[in-house]
Amino acid sequence: MHERPNRPTSSSAAHPGGPPSRALPLLTAQSGIYYAHQLAPSGTELNTADCVEIDGPLDGDLFTEALGRAVGEADTLAVRVSETDGTPVQHVVHGEVVVHRLELTPEQAEAWMREDLARPVDLASADGLMTQALIRVGEGRHWWYQRVHHIAVDAYALSLIGRRVAELHSAAVADEPAPEGRFAPLSELTDDEAAYLAGAEYAEDRAFWAERMAGYAPEATPTTPDASAAGDLLHRITDLPASTLDRLSRAARAAKATWAELVVAATAGHLHRLTGTEDVVLGLPLTNRRGPAALRTPAMTVNVLPLRIAVRPQDTGAELLRRVVLEIRAVRRHQRYPQADLRRDLALESADAPLTGPMVNIKAFDSSLDFAGLPGTVRNLAAGPVESLAVGAAPGPDGGLRLTLDAHPAAYGEAGLAAHEVTWLRYLDGLTELLLTAPERPVATLDLLTGDQVREATAGRTEPAVALTVPQAFTAQAALTPEAVAVRSTLAGTFRGARETEGAAGA
Incomplete structure (x- = not known):
């Protein structure tokens, strides 16, 4: 296998370059990212990045060609964003695709990726939106590093690009013709959204959200005493075994739900127990992709909307889970309504006024890739900005479940996030057990503390409280x-x- 270490290479199989496209409006999801970038143009929290770990004898040249072709097919990876008469617009400008070919130790590779992630992005530059690299970290071990600004992609878009690269690489290894590309032009997505915003569906969605959020009063985001005003995002990972995922799935099926909906219900119930609020509002990321072109095309379309759930102490586990299922179903039917418009409707003009509480990001699909028989394991390095707390759940290693917590340092410190993780996992386990063994028992009976923690908090006293006025x-x-x-x-x-x-x- 011939390697060209430690220097960028170019691939232009799909687009040899050409004039820029007509000026396209930003998608509504992109607009929010654009204005956030303008507030902190030298910041890096709007970068997203994945590292795909590929094990086996990878042909680096074939992979690089496949990567260059896939990137060239995706309009969103070639956009340049600027302003015309004070209005942000984007042009698609395809050119040569630069792929860095590096040979580093794993420790050096981690440092190189961290350094690239910390680089500010110029939205109007020719190469500012992304970095593509193939890093050889050992014999038969390669890492594909992909960093893209959030204005161009969301998590679903990155998965589409990954699958396309794997498809093209597998065809090249088998010496077969490249499968026909499926990505639609970005202009199809912007034209479709313009039609939605001017149509009856937009008015129907606005009426739904006006009724659903009536009487909503934003509450302050919970914080922990060890939170600080500055610092990097905090990140925690818990990998649950396949047996635990099976247990969650069985508990959810008993209430005609999925394990993903059970995780959402546990997050809502846990927040209720921590704060006492019975009006829980979580942030739910929605793909905002309704047509066939949007479903097959990489772009930044994700829309985070409120998931408003009533949680009462007397609710049974089955009642809480069913309420979550029905609410998610209703919100999905109206997921195209722009978050910015909803904030305007609710008079949440200040960026500091929260629309939702913690975000719950469920990725129920398997993100693993296959490069001509070589497994590719996706490791997320940066998922974009977090306002306070983001809860994540996705299929994990060996058929298990990976749960993540990402927290802004202004809301949580290391110890506070670790404590939150412990009680959240305990609530999830308790709600699962309740659904399996006593679905009619109220959720108020679930304990956040272990027996030892109760004894510690009560100085060893375990007798029941005396019933006195x-x-x-x-x-x-x-x-x-x-x-x-x-x-x-x-x-x-x-x-x-x-x-x-x-x-x-x-x-």
């Missing part, structure tokens, strides 16, 4: 400590013990 408890305590201050009043003075207090009460 507040006046009864006050009188009993005053009798136990007759000389201690029982009541201090600026008007009536100080009363000590039960006798003085009762005398004052009877006066």
Whole structure:
């Protein structure tokens, strides 16, 4: 296998270059990213990146050609964003695709990728939106690194690009013709959205959201004492075995739901227990892809909308899960309504006013890739911005389930996020057990603390609390400590013990 280490190469199989496209409007999802970028043009939190770990004797030259062709087919990877008369627009400008070919140790590769992720992006430059690299990290081990600004792609778009590269590479290895490309021009997506915004479906969606969010009052995002004003995003991963995923699926099926919906229900119930709110509003990322062109074309279309769920202590596990299922179903039918328009409708003009609480990002599809028989394992390095907390769930290694927590440092510190993870996982396990063994039991009976934690919090006392009213408890305590201050009043003075207090009460 011939390697060309540590220098970029070019591939232009799909597009030899040419004039830019007509000026296209930004998709509504792109607009939010654009204005966020303008607020912090030197920031890097809007970068997204995956590292695909490929094990086996990969032909680097064939892979590079396949990658160059796939990138050249995707209009969104060739956009340049600028302003015309104060309005942001995008042009598609295809050119040669640069693929970095590197030979590094795994530690060096990690450092190289971190350095690239920390590089500010110029949305109007020819090569600012992305970095593509094939890194040989050992004998029979390659990493495909792909970093793209969030204005061009979402997670679904990255998966489409990955599958296309794998398809083209597999055909090349088999010495077969390249399968016909399926990506539609970006202009089809912008034209389709323009028609939606001017049509009856938009009006219907607006009416749905006006009714669904009536009376909504945004609540402050929970924070932990160790949160700080600055720092990098915090990230935690828990890999659950296949047996646990099977248990979650069985529990969900009993309520005619899926494991993904069970994770959402557990997140809502857990937030209810932590804050006491019965009006839980989670952020639900939706693909916002309704037509065949959008479903097969990489672009930034994801729309994060509120998932408003009533959670009451007396709800049974089955009732809570069913409510989540029905709410997700309703929201999906109206997922095209732009988040920016909904914020305007709710008069949430300040960027600091939260539309939702924690985001729950469920990826129920398997992201693994096959490069002519060589397995490719996708490792996400950066998923884009996080306002406070993002909960993630996706198929994990060996048929299991990977759960993630990403937190903004202004909302969580390391210890606070770790504690949140512990109680969240415990609630998920408890809700699963409740659905399997006692689906009619109320969710208020689920414990967030272990027996040892309860004993620690109560100084070892395990007897049940005495059922006393507040006046009864006050009188009993005053009798136990007759000389201690029982009541201090600026008007009536100080009363000590039960006798003085009762005398004052009877006066």
